[in-house]
Amino acid sequence: MWKEFKKFAMRGNVIDMxxxxxxxxxxxxxxxxxxxxxxxxxxxxxxxxxxxTNLFIILKEGKIAGPYASLISAQEAGAVTVNYGVFxxxxxxxxxxxxxxxxxxxxxxxxxxxxETLPPxxxxxxxxxxxxxxxxxxxxxPHCTSELVVE
Numbered sequence: 001m002w003k004e005f006k007k008f009a010m011r012g013n014v015i016d017m018x019x020x021x022x023x024x025x026x027x028x029x030x031x032x033x034x035x036x037x038x039x040x041x042x043x044x045x046x047x048x049x050x051x052x053t054n055l056f057i058i059l060k061e062g063k064i065a066g067p068y069a070s071l072i073s074a075q076e077a078g079a080v081t082v083n084y085g086v087f088x089x090x091x092x093x094x095x096x097x098x099x100x101x102x103x104x105x106x107x108x109x110x111x112x113x114x115x116e117t118l119p120p121x122x123x124x125x126x127x128x129x130x131x132x133x134x135x136x137x138x139x140x141x142p143h144c145t146s147e148l149v150v151e
Contacts, residue, residue, distance in 0.1 A: 028097065035092045055085025 008014065036053070044050040054070045062078030074081050124133045130144040140147055 027100075028093075031093055031096050031100075035089055035096060039092060039096075040089060052085040052088050055088070056081040056083045 040052050044052055051070075056071050056074065058066060058068070058074065058079050058081055060080040062074065062076075062080075064077040066074065066077070066079065068074035068077060068079060071081065071083060071085070123136055125136050125138075126132070127134050127141040127144060127146065127148065129146040130141060132141065132143040134141055134143070134148075137150070138148060139150055
């Protein structure tokens, strides 16, 4: 059973998939930091010094009555909240990841289109003596038996 698992795990597709998952997870962490630490603070400043992670609606107060200065303090008090600021951050995260994937797919599609438009490599050539079609690697023409110079 161990041999079968090892054989499965060492297949190229499984390793490629594992590398893709690790890179994708890391990319997600980077995008989350980009949104939380770089993009949303200036947007919050423009909108009047708003910290999006602390935008929430209290549905039910906790053991300690509000008002709560932050989402963390509301959660620590046991309040039930709708965290729409965190949701906005998540939407911005998604849009950045979707845009990056769109750009990546666009580049891949351009590369594939270029590969499709290239003519295939020739497999035959003409004999310079009898003008018959012969394999490109032939050193002697099978029709006229002339010796050919290999290029």
